[in-house]
Amino acid sequence: MPNALAERVIDLPVDLARRLDVARALVRPVRSGAISRVIGLRFDVNGLDLPIGATVRVVDGSVELSGEVVAVGDGSVTCMPFGEVKGLRVGARVEGVDRPPSIGVGPQLLGRVIDAMGRPLDDLGPIVGLSEVGLDADAPHPMRRARIESALSLGIRSWDTLIPAGRGQRVGIFAGSGVGKSTLLGMIARNTEADVNVVALIGERGREVREFVEADLGPEGLARSVLIIATSEPPALVRLRAAFASTRIAEWFRDQGNDVMLMMDSLTRFCMAQREIGLSAGEPPTSRGYPPSVFSMLPKLLERAGAAEVGSITGLYTVLVDGD
Template sequence: MSYLDIKRLGEGSEHVLQQAIKDIKNIEKQMFEGRVVAVEGLRIEATGPAEALRLGAYARFGNKEGPRGELVGFEGERAVFLACDDVDGLRPGAAVCFSADDAIVRVSNSWLGRVVDAFGAPVDGGLPLAQGSISRQIKAVPPAAHSRARVSEPMSLGVRALDGFAPCAVGQRMGLFAGSGVGKSTLMSMLARNAQADVVVIGLIGERGREVREFVEDTLGIEGLARSVVVSATSDETAPRRRRAAWMTMAVAEHFRDQGYKVLCLLDSVTRFAMAQREIGLAAGEPPTTKGYTPSVFSELPKLLERAGPGKIVPAGQPQGQITGLFTVLVDGDDHNEPVADAVRGILDGHIVMDRKIAERGRYPAIDVLKSLSRLASHLYTPETAEIARQARRLMSLYSDMEELVRIGAYARGADPEVDRAVQLSPDIEKILTQHVNENSPPEETFAMLAQVLGMNAEAAPNPHIHAAEAAMAAQGGERRSENRASLARQLGGN
C-alpha cells in the first residue's frame, strides 16, 4: 500500500479500508517446513520447526496442496501425525508444510441449504462456497458458565411423544439414545422440519455413504434443507476427518448463534465421534481403558457437548443466540449403560430413549416415554400440562407393569380399578404417540388430545366421574391393592 493510500485511509476513506482488509486476507500465511521420517498406515512421523509443532496442528505432505494430516502426539523429538486424506505414494523425506489455515473456518450465511465436508468444502456438487468475514477456531472453547444466558423458553419440537413427555427448552441439550434400525434418522428428519428454530445444523458423522444423500434428498427434503447446513463425514473417511466433522458442526452452529439466531444442532452420532477419538488416541499411544476407549475420549466429550447451549448474555433489546443440541448415541447391542452412553447421559440435560420392542410392534417414533426424561420439564410445564403428563405417564406405567398378565388372560377385570382404567386408556394414548413422519403436531394439540383421552378439559380439571372413581380407589387403601396383586400373582403361578 502506497503512502497516498495510507494518507487517504487516515482521512477516513472507506473503500481504501475495505481494500486493505481484503489485501491482508489474501496474504499467504507463513509456511513452516519439515520432513517425513516414517510412514506406517495412516500414522506419519515427521520432524519440523518447534514453533509449528503443537497438538492439533495441521500439515500437508509433499507440498502445500498435498494430503492433510493432524498432529496427535509426540515420540521423542518426532511429531506423530494421523493422515486426514489418502497418502498413497508418500515416502520418507517428503516435505511437510505447516499452516494455520486448516485450524480455522470462515462460515457464511450462504452455506444454508448446502452440504459440506469436515474442512468446509462443498460435497453436494454445487458452486464453491463463499467464505465469511470472521475466522473462528474449529475447536472453540465453550462460553464461560457465568457468562451464559439462562434457559427458560419452551421449544416446540413438533413430535407429540417429546413435547408431551420430554419437553425441550431453547438452548437445552438432550441425547437421543437408540440402537441401530429403530428409526433414529427418521426422527431426526422430523425434528429438522418441525422444530421451531431459525437455523438447523446437522452433523452426519460416520454414516454410510449411500445414506447421506438419501437423508438429504428424501428424509430431510427440500423444505428441511432450505434452512439447514449439513456437515458430512462418511464411515470410510479417516478418524481425524470424522472427529473434525463434529467440531465443524458445532463451529457452524456457533456462527449462527453469534448472530442472534435460535439454532437447532442435530449431531448423529456422538458414538462415532467417540470411536474416532479412540482410534486417534490409540495411534498417539494412549492406553485403552473400558471397552478399549482411551482416556481422551471422556475428556473430549464434554468439550464437544458443552459448545451447545445458551450463548453469552447480550444487552437488552438484542436477540439472544442459543444452540439447542440433540445428540444421538448409538447404543452397543441396545445396552444403554455402555461407557459412551453413560458418560453422555451425565453431561446432557435430558435423554430420549428409543426402544426396539416399540419399533417392532409398529409404533413410530419408537420413543419409550417412561424411560425418557427432560431435566427442565418442571420449568417448562404449566400446572395444567404437568397434571396431564403426570396422569398419562402413571397410566402407561401401570399398564406396562401389568401388560404381561393382561395378555395371557391372568388379569381379572375389576380386580383393581386403577389397572382397569390403564388397560382401557393405554391403547388411546398409544395412538396419540404414533405420528406420521410428515406430521407436525404443536404442543397445544398434543395436550388437548391427551386431556380428551383422560377425561380432562383444557384446564386439566378432572372429569367428575373419573374423580369419583379415583376417590373410590383411594378408599380401598394399599392393603386391598396389595391383595389384588398377590391374587394376580397366584393366578399366574397356577397357569
C-alpha cells in the same frame, strides 16, 4: 536545503522499515521436517517443532496430503492425515501450515451440504462470501449462560407433550442401528420452531446421506438447514473435524441471535474416531478400548452447546446403544 535533507534522513528509516515488512511477508520462514516412519494410520516427522493441533502439509511431487499433529516427542511429531496415507514415503518433506484450522461461516450456508473442510458436496457450485473463523472456540462462560426457562418445540407432539425440550438443552437419543433415528431427526428439522438447523452426519453409510437429504429432510427442512457430512470411509481425523466444524457453524448462527438446533448423528462414531486417533498416537486403551482423550474430548464438544447471552444452541446427539 537543510530542511529537505533532514526530511529525507527522517523518512529513510520509515521507508526502510516498510520495505522490510513487505519482504518478511513475501519470504516467511517455513518450518519443515522429513517423514521418518509411516505405520497404520499415522506418520512420524523428524525435525519439525510444532504443537499438538497444528496443521501440516506433505510437500512431495507424487502426494498431496495435509494432516494434524496429534502427539509430540523429542525431536519428532506424530501426525494423522486428512486423506489416505497411500503413497507416503520415508524422507518426504513435511511443512507446518502457519495458520490455525478454520471453517467458512455465513448465511450462504443455509440450504447447502458441505464436508468437514467446508467444501460443497451438493453440486450447487462454490459457496462465496463466507467469513473464515477458527475451528476452536471456548464454551460460554458458566456465569454468563442464560438459564433454560422456556421450551423449544421440536414439532413432534408426543415429544413436546411428554418430555419437552428446553431452549438450549442437550438431549441424547439412545437407540440401535436402523430403528429410525435419522427419520426422527428429519421430522424435527422440518417442524421445529428453531430458526436454523445444523445437521452433522458423522460416520454414516454413504447411501444413507442422500436418503436423509431427499426423503427425511426434504426441500422444506433443507431450506433452513446446514448439513455437514463425514461418512464412514474418510480418515478418523475428518470425522472428528466434522463434529467441531458443525458446532462452530452452529455457534456463528447463535451469535447472530438465532435459536439453533444442532443435530449430530452420531456421537458414538465421534468417540470411535477419537479412539482411532488416540490409539494410533500411542495412548493406552481403557474402558472398551477408548483412550483417556475420548473422555476429555466429549465435554469440550458438548459444553459448547447451550443457551448463551444471545441466542441458543439446542443439541440433539444420537448415541448407539451398547452392542451396536
